[in-house]
Amino acid sequence: MEKKITKQDIERVASIARLSPSQDELEGLAADANAILEYFSLIDEIPDSVAPQTYVLSHENALRPDEEKKSDPKPIRRGFNRQQDNYMLAPKSF
Amino acid sequence: MEISKTLSTTNAIKSGRLTASANLEAKIARVEKYDSAVKAFIETYFDDARAAAKQVDAKIAAGKPIGKLAGLVVAVKNVLAVKDKRLTCASKMLENYVAPYDAAVIEKLRAEDAVIIGSLNCDEFACGSDNTKSAFFATVNPVSFFDEKGEITNTSTSDKYVPGGSSGASAAAVAAGFCDLALATDTGGSIRCPAAFCGVTGFKPTYGTVSRYGMGDMAMSFEQIGPMAPDAYGCALLLSVISGKDYRDSTTAKTIAVSEPTASFATSTKKIRIGVPKEYFEGANPAVAKAVKDAIGRFAAKGGCELVDISIPAVKFGIPAYYLLVYSEFASAMQKYDGLKYGAKPESNDELVPTVSKVRTANIGKECKRRIMLGTYITTKEHKDAWYTKALKARAYVRAQFDDALEKCDFIVGPTMPNLAWKIGEKATDPLQSYLEDVLTVPANLCGLPAGSVPCAKIGKLPVGLQVIGKRGADYETMSLMAQIESSLGC
């Protein structure tokens, strides 16, 4: 297995994933990650020559005709946590 | 051979001996009496259910055509969208989220006159194997309260067992008689594990058989919605309703709906080869292994099948391959939860990035966050080859061996779980230990194979599940074998 995962690694990953663990949690997460990945490095035994399999089903083109079907937007808009004149409101970035 | 419980109920309703309303009231009475102990339901829909049952009765009285599930009471795992009802996924993030649409499977239930009684608890976002990771409460395995006859009697016991997970409450609801059927989901064993622990029957279809439109994602290339029932017949009936192509889930593009179970469903038609993989027994608790081996022996003794010893060494790569890919897919699936479009509200809305981080951190549970972190880590550029891509190779490797094994036999049979149900709180802290409980169930998800669990024995009061895995697309045949085993074992 590659180098041990540090608190800094976890911090960086958390930032990418938009999570903010506390300092204690960071320790715990690093420990978990190391233990888990240590065990999972078992897969290194599998030869690299094996082709990765991404899809479970064999190749198929799932295509549909180009038709418009109207949906009721009101319940979706009601779900917005903040809204203004039917726009959803997010924090500003400027 | 005892007639299937589901079949007797459905016959009684169709023939008019039992009204849909009476059937429902009986279930409601049990929920009101025992759910405070079992804690299966997140939300009950008694008013809607009563209205639906009345409609079914009216149709029957008027001699109008009725659906395949007419009057059967169905409870659904709360990761399945039911229009205008809360879709919580057992998470604070969606605690008050109301679904604006019906899942494809719910549409199908309604079309066949099922009576939907309510939504069931589970592990948060289906991340767990014992239903203790719901953000709301833990469901209790009803067998904890059973007497020797399998009736709920001792609800004040302190020996509370887990119902399994992540669809623990779905199995519990069936075991406790809260419903005739339950609809649940299985990503790495989430139907089969609780079926085994609660002593009921559950089935995970071949990948792509049932539309996942309306199912809250855990890991998209692994999971299927599937039936839980007192018996395989009930599972088969429910599967015949929910399976089939849906243009809203492109993984169902080449699927044909599974046929309804016929009169000869539980009878064997030809000699079958049953593969007994040694890794499945070596990996299990000796008492469990013995119980399942004995059950297989008793079944085989009745004739009609040939037992074949097989070996699938790749089983040991199952857990790493499964979890690494599940982490990756789950982290991706969870990106959508940002506190803006729906779900838990942010506390403040000043700057974009901290607003999103805070609401995610506060409302997503520990195990889910752990999986998001790991999934994010292993899909970053620096680590992708070593972990994510390697896991894809491991998946291919496991699949190749299982496909080979299924050349030597028609079905693979073994224990569903390596252990019996543990007590609530017993396996709390070490995530890896929890993961390893899935070793016998994850291969079917890695390979997209149909697999189910039937009760085959009891050790003390705890049920033991026997797992049947079939070839891709052999859903009907697999459930048929399950029915045969059920009837021969009389469990």
Add this chain to the structure above:
Amino acid sequence: MDESELTVIIGLEIHVQLATKSKLFCSCGTEYQTAEGPNENVCPTCTAQPGTKPFDMNAYAFEQALKIALALGCDKINNSVTMQRKHYFYPDSPSNYQRTSTPIAEGGSLAGVSITEVHIEEDPGRYDLKTGIVDYNRAGVPLLEIVTDPVITSPDHARKFLEELRAVLDYLGAARDVESGSMRADANLSIKGHNRVEVKNINSFHGVFSALTYETSRQKNMVKNGLEPVRETRHFDEDRDITLGLRKKESVDDYRYIPDPDVQPIAITKEQLKIISDSLPELPRKKMERFKKQYGASDDESFALCMELAMADAFERIARKVDAKLAAGFMRGTLKKQLNFRSYDYAKVTAKEQFITELLVMLSQKKVTDKVAERILIDMMDGKTGASTAEQYAQSAGLLGVQSSDELSAIIENAVEQNPKAVEDFKAGNGKALQFIAGSVMRLSRGKADPAAVQEILKKRLSK
């Protein structure tokens, strides 16, 4: 430092909306610009409600993408296309990942610019940074992304490339709102030997030119002063025509691409390619070559005529009724001038093809002069001609040219009589004096006399 040492290297990533009725992965309508209001053309799928999945992919969208790839000359078509998830947190993205495909095709070229690849992806919604408002009407509309090699050498070069791209898209009808310039682009620009800068949020053809001009200037200035441009992503501000640095947190380093498990790969067969290839129309460059051969049009005229299919087709119809060279000259000159002045595409005057034909007929018969013809054309474009034919209008506005040579001779006599000194000067050898008299003739005829005829007749008359 010598300015000419600063070689500019530009690459473009152009996002073209495909002309479909519904979105790529759901059945919502795509007319987001004319929707009743914000968040109207939305459904559970394109707003990423929990549990939703992408529908089967829009077949027509994929077909149009292939069509464009073939029209751009992409010779390497991949036989399988996979959708990927490109992860980044941003309010315009409902799932906080964008579905974007692996390359559909590679290796094309247009206007001398080689194309790296084309692929298909979902448009995000719209998020206004300043107000925080978000509208998902556009989320999920199918986009084709065209990535050029970094071989564009100047803003002008980019403009020419885009002009030709626009023509190709116009011919195919595969893209939406090509005239309104509703395509978006990201640009990569560097001065050779220095850091590369990405510029995002360019929302029109014109914007590309402005953004590149500003950015070229900005980077050149830095380099000339010994400063190294920062390797960063900048935001194009359309209102001020400048680029601005984004805050670091908004830039994403790593999108953690994974194949989307919910979308089955798409296989492209040779048969399908042949069908699409056979259905391609004659493309702009080919049409230009043909116009030069078939109609004797000049390079310049062919280019102008062929940049818009409606105009090219109209020209060919008109050229069956009037002299092709006359038509080509008029359409490339007078007509194009008036269209450009109003920022119109030819499509705006398509309905008036009959009128234009008549006008050309009148010109060829010398019933009107060039100047008068332009005048009539202007009036037509300004809506003053109503339902009249060109001839009727010219008649009613008193613009018909001096027809009979008798009439013309009379006017010339008049002019000669009125300008005895000029006549004397001409006869004395002053050639310019003829023009003076000719000018008088034009005034007397109120511009309606044919200048060439005037010259000829006047010369004859004065040599008597």
